[in-house]
Amino acid sequence: MRSPSPSRRALLAAALLGPAAPALAQGASRSFTTSDGIRLHYTDAGQGRPILLVPGWCMPAWIWEQQVAGLARGHRVIAFDPRSQGQSQIAPRGHEPGRRGRDIVELIAHLGTPRIVLVGWSLGVLDGLSAIAEHGDQRIAGLVLVDNSVGEGPAPSGAWRSRFIPNLRSRREPTVRAFVASMFRTPQRPDYLARLTEDALRVPLQASIDLLSYPRPREFWREAVHGTRRPVLYAIRPNFATQGEYLAASHPNAQVEVFETAGHALFVDEAARFNALLADFAQRRALWA
Template identity: 25%
Template sequence: MPSITTDDGVRLHCEDTGSGTPIVFVHEFAGDGRSWEPQVRHFARRYRCVTYNARGYPPSDVPEDFERYSQERVREDLRCVIEALGLQLPHVVGLSMGAFATLHFGMRYCAQGAPARARSLTLAGCGTGAHPAAYATFQADARALADGIARHGMEHFAATYGHGPARLQLRAKDPRGFAEYARQLAGHSATGSANTMRGYQARRPCLYELTQEMARIDVPVLVMAGDEDEPCLEPSLLIKRTVAKAGLALLPRSGHAINLEEPALFNRLLEDFLHQVESGRWPARDAASRPSIWGPAGKP
């Protein structure tokens, strides 16, 4: 399988399947490139599908210094994948941690006044820890989780964090799929996961302080979330209200890993979005219908 080398010298493992308009899938913290298998199997029939493992996720390189993991660096790793593979205006689809990377890529490389480097952005399960009421606690929890991974290893982490409140929906709906997810999570690098948690998750900026940057995104955006993924509900609304070309889809009775939990519905929503974008039928929201970023009631 191909690999690319980032501009700071880290090798990232990639998989490239199918042909046509490219889609780049960016995985979550508890997953890796394999997490997108239900999407690659579906979309590779008509699209060129690219998945890759983030730094810290073997067979990608695992830098030992957590300072080499950050929101900016993960954003630039996505850019490096797109450039190294020669992808022209790909659709970019991210889940959770990967959705944060995709959103920051959009703020930097798909803003008004400059040529866009992506055709569209899909942000699924985006926003855990982003709300101002939860932000400081999330940072502290992420540092504690990093310490726990280093101390107890990935099997313990998968058996605890991996069974969190927004994962139980997958376990109930698809026990075999949940077992596969948990097994893959337990096999991740403890060093890479701890460094990702400490260097990236614990230091990413609060989305509620980035609304001006988000408002400048000038490509179509699809926001998706499970309606039982509580930490992502308010941030998903924030993105919808802030980005003029954003649409929001909530998947009923669903948790965090919605691409695995409801693959048919996820694929259908994503495919419809891509078709609308490619036919030029995903315009900006009418300015007369746009509320404040905090909704009709104003700031809390």
């Protein structure tokens, strides 16, 4: 039997080893300056109808690498480093939803696209909802909310916060390392987890705590979701299933997808399914006109 070529062996090894490298080499590295003078980084890959990916708490844009690789063949895919995250400038201020939402609005204006599918994961859900609540949805073709509360139904327990923030103050590195490892249900490479942890620890301690302490009631997020009639895709784990049921029953244009066996970073654990859902949403449900 003929041996595989070196390039074929490399591809096979990559498939077996899973996610590597944070380079997002498929996209151009770019930046813009916000109205309050902070340089924010993003990668821009592919051509076609645009999709903007906003990561969660302290996470870098490159965590979306499987979405960039999988979707840039038919879409323009922008992966964003919010202020003080990833390759963006460490900001002395602005780690609250009003400013972070405005950053998203200013990035969309900078990109010059008439409309865009906005994808927020975890804290990025709240940043995206803040953007449309305070600045409108005129530039939004569709809204994808990934694995965070949207203020529907009974409030989830907040007990974790009373433990997590003190642990950040007293034992930051092991706390962040454990958080990063907990985001996945599928095995990830040690170097992949180490790079994510390193990037998360780049965010200043007080900024990371501010990001966990948004001064908004749950009702704000619910009203933001229901204030838009743009199509909504809510991709969640089972712990948010009740909120998904409420949203599906009360929002006229919401689609709910439960990832039964994925971790918090469900778009990494089940990248093929997530990418297919997102491509279908952008193609068939988003309002581009």
